[in-house]
Amino acid sequence: MTAKLGIACHLCLLTTGDVSPGAVAHQEAASAAFERGDALAAERILRCGIAAIFEGADGALAARAALRVDLGNILTALGQYDDAERQLRAAADDVNTHLRAARLLHGMCLNALGMLSRYTARFDDAAGYYELAQTELRSIEDEDALATILHNIAGLAHAREDARSGIEAGQESVRIRTARHGENSVLVAADLSNLGGLLFDVGRVEEAAQCVTRACEIFANSYGPDHHEVAVNLGNLAAVAAAGDDFEEAERLYARAIAIKTRVWGPDNPTTLVSIHNFARLLARMGRVDEAWQHAQDVVAALAGRVGEDHRLLRRARELVVELARTSEQRLRS
Numbered sequence: 222m223t224a225k226l227g228i229a230c231h232l233c234l235l236t237t238g239d240v241s242p243g244a245v246a247h248q249e250a251a252s253a254a255f256e257r258g259d260a261l262a263a264e265r266i267l268r269c270g271i272a273a274i275f276e277g278a279d280g281a282l283a284a285r286a287a288l289r290v291d292l293g294n295i296l297t298a299l300g301q302y303d304d305a306e307r308q309l310r311a312a313a314d315d316v317n318t319h320l321r322a323a324r325l326l327h328g329m330c331l332n333a334l335g336m337l338s339r340y341t342a343r344f345d346d347a348a349g350y351y352e353l354a355q356t357e358l359r360s361i362e363d364e365d366a367l368a369t370i371l372h373n374i375a376g377l378a379h380a381r382e383d384a385r386s387g388i389e390a391g392q393e394s395v396r397i398r399t400a401r402h403g404e405n406s407v408l409v410a411a412d413l414s415n416l417g418g419l420l421f422d423v424g425r426v427e428e429a430a431q432c433v434t435r436a437c438e439i440f441a442n443s444y445g446p447d448h449h450e451v452a453v454n455l456g457n458l459a460a461v462a463a464a465g466d467d468f469e470e471a472e473r474l475y476a477r478a479i480a481i482k483t484r485v486w487g488p489d490n491p492t493t494l495v496s497i498h499n500f501a502r503l504l505a506r507m508g509r510v511d512e513a514w515q516h517a518q519d520v521v522a523a524l525a526g527r528v529g530e531d532h533r534l535l536r537r538a539r540e541l542v543v544e545l546a547r548t549s550e551q552r553l554r555s
């Protein structure tokens with residue numbers, strides 16, 4: 222990298238690992254040469270600095286672009302317009318590549334902050350971070366990263382029980398992922414499952430059923446029929462069936478979901494217990510009070526002492542146990 226100066230370039234010795242000291246040294250030396258009136262020396266020094274940059278190093282693109290802008294200016298002053306334009310265009314390309322990488326990273330930082338805020342129930346903060354992330358990723362047209370943010374925006378709407386506000390983002394994520402990965406991709410399945418939950422919450426049950434059924438098929442085809450993603454979606458399908466008063470279908474689906482979750486997570490896992498609780502509620506609606514009470518009681522027994530008394534599932538299971546005991550008592554009396 223020192224050949225162009227004819228002698229060993231001491232500035233090049235600075236251009237190792239971290240590229241910026243070497244690049245800045247070349248820039249400063251070239252600037253001094255140009256001020257002395259030695260434009261040709263400035264040109265040689267800048268070309269040497271550009272050649273010394275290892276493209277894979279941190280900050281290489283921005284450093285090389287800065288050298289090329291200086292070189293482009295000198296070449297313009299020397300009347301070498303074609304060469305100047307080549308250098309300046311290459312500088313613009315370097316900066317653009319550098320910016321895209323930085324914007325992608327910035328977008329993913331904001332996304333991670335959004336997820337953190339969501340898990341800690343700071344929903345307004347989460348929405349703000351996702352919005353900024355979305356703007357950043359739309360500006361660089363990174364479709365996969367954008368679909369991830371849209372998926373999370375839809376999920377946030379579900380978590381804060383404002384399903385309507387997330388449907389558009391959920392639909393766009395499905396469209397983007399289908400176009401990029403084909404309709405059988407598990408990424409599409411995850412988006413469909415997400416969207417199905419939102420559609421269900423706003424009462425668009427038919428569309429919800431289509432989304433969740435399709436998600437279930439994709440997961441089963443990709444991961445096998447006993448995978449936990451299949452179980453989660455079977456549980457959602459059961460909720461759809463129950464909402465349509467198709468109790469037999471709902472019972473069949475809950476039984477499958479619970480069987481898979483029990484195998485994968487164990488009988489006392491909160492994920493399994495959520496399905497058992499939902500199944501107990503279904504049985505209660507079907508008038509099978511004693512079975513329902515037993516399942517609700519199982520959920521309480523599995524959680525009591527392990528989680529705080531204000532744990533949502535424990536609280537709801539306790540309420541169900543009390544309610545079912547009362548119903549059972551009334552039946553015995555009448």
Ligand SMILES: [Zn+2]
Nearest residue numbers: 230233269270
């Ligand atoms: Zn050099």
